Amino acid sequence: MFGECHAHMIMDGVNYKAAVALHGNGVCEDAVRKHLKESTDAGVRFIRDGGDSRSVSKLAKELAPEYEIDYRTPVFAIHKKGHYGGIVGYSFDDWKEYKALIVRAKDEGADFIKIMISGILDFAKAGTLTEDGLSRDEIRYMIDAAHDAGMAVMAHGNGDPTCFWTLEAGVDSLEHGFFMEEETLHLLAERQIPWIPTLSPVGNLLGCGRFPDKEVQKNLEMQMERVEKAASLHACVGLGSDAGAYLVPHGKGTWDEYEYLKSAGITDAVIHQAEKKIKDIFKRW
Numbered sequence: 372m373f374g375e376c377h378a379h380m381i382m383d384g385v386n387y388k389a390a391v392a393l394h395g396n397g398v399c400e401d402a403v404r405k406h407l408k409e410s411t412d413a414g415v416r417f418i419r420d421g422g423d424s425r426s427v428s429k430l431a432k433e434l435a436p437e438y439e440i441d442y443r444t445p446v447f448a449i450h451k452k453g454h455y456g457g458i459v460g461y462s463f464d465d466w467k468e469y470k471a472l473i474v475r476a477k478d479e480g481a482d483f484i485k486i487m488i489s490g491i492l493d494f495a496k497a498g499t500l501t502e503d504g505l506s507r508d509e510i511r512y513m514i515d516a517a518h519d520a521g522m523a524v525m526a527h528g529n530g531d532p533t534c535f536w537t538l539e540a541g542v543d544s545l546e547h548g549f550f551m552e553e554e555t556l557h558l559l560a561e562r563q564i565p566w567i568p569t570l571s572p573v574g575n576l577l578g579c580g581r582f583p584d585k586e587v588q589k590n591l592e593m594q595m596e597r598v599e600k601a602a603s604l605h606a607c608v609g610l611g612s613d614a615g616a617y618l619v620p621h622g623k624g625t626w627d628e629y630e631y632l633k634s635a636g637i638t639d640a641v642i643h644q645a646e647k648k649i650k651d652i653f654k655r656w
């Protein structure tokens with residue numbers, strides 16, 4: 372049985388605006404219970420959330436034992452003001468504010484710190500992102516400051532230089548990681564840092580009509596090729612579907628992701644190893 376290493380309990384895989392609005396006046400417990408049930412019914416017994424701005428994952432963690440799920444959350448993700456990340460967390464303007472958010476996350480019971488350091492895929496245009504990532508110095512500072520506070524770091528990052536700098540700075544897990552080039556994949560394998568390539572939010576768009584299939588297919592193929600390369604380098608690749616993202620329902624999304632990983636040559640042993648590593652990270656920090 373596999374765990375889900377990247378989910379967002381706040382979203383429902385259908386319509387994120389409506390799903391987020393549901394928690395407008397405090398967390399909607401029914402919605403959280405529904406997603407936890409979907410997960411446990413699918414056999415998922417471990418979930419690592421990517422955070423949200425409405426304390427939904429915080430409640431999910433409290434309720435999860437009832438569903439026999441080991442739930443881990445950063446409570447909210449942290450992004451630099453003016454950049455991507457508003458749906459999943461809070462922003463900072465300067466380092467003082469950044470450090471205050473780390474303290475707040477810890478106070479609210481975060482298991483680790485989640486940082487947002489790049490844009491997301493522009494689904495309509497393969498190979499491109501909605502915005503560039505942060506600078507090398509900024510990325511290093513964010514990771515170092517979280518580590519100094521005794522917290523592991525899960526980083527949302529895309530784009531080759533961004534991913535290289537993130538791995539180089541000693542991140543504890545890399546999320547999405549689209550468009551990594553050869554040298555970066557070698558660094559990933561060398562460091563044995565868990566990489567969650569989240570293929571489902573791309574692949575599951577095929578045929579839905581929201582974006583041109585040709586572009587979606589290209590993005591999917593690019594990421595599959597990189598996962599295959601990572602597999603050949605014996606990198607640590609884990610299973611995380613970004614459950615809750617559009618067309619990636621809780622529970623089912625985890626199994627969709629499993630199929631993508633398998634067809635890219637990732638074995639069950641590698642998936643288990645990555646999951647174990649991710650769980651061990653919480654103990655180490």
Ligand SMILES: [Zn+2]
Nearest residue numbers: 377379421613
């Ligand atoms: Zn995410």
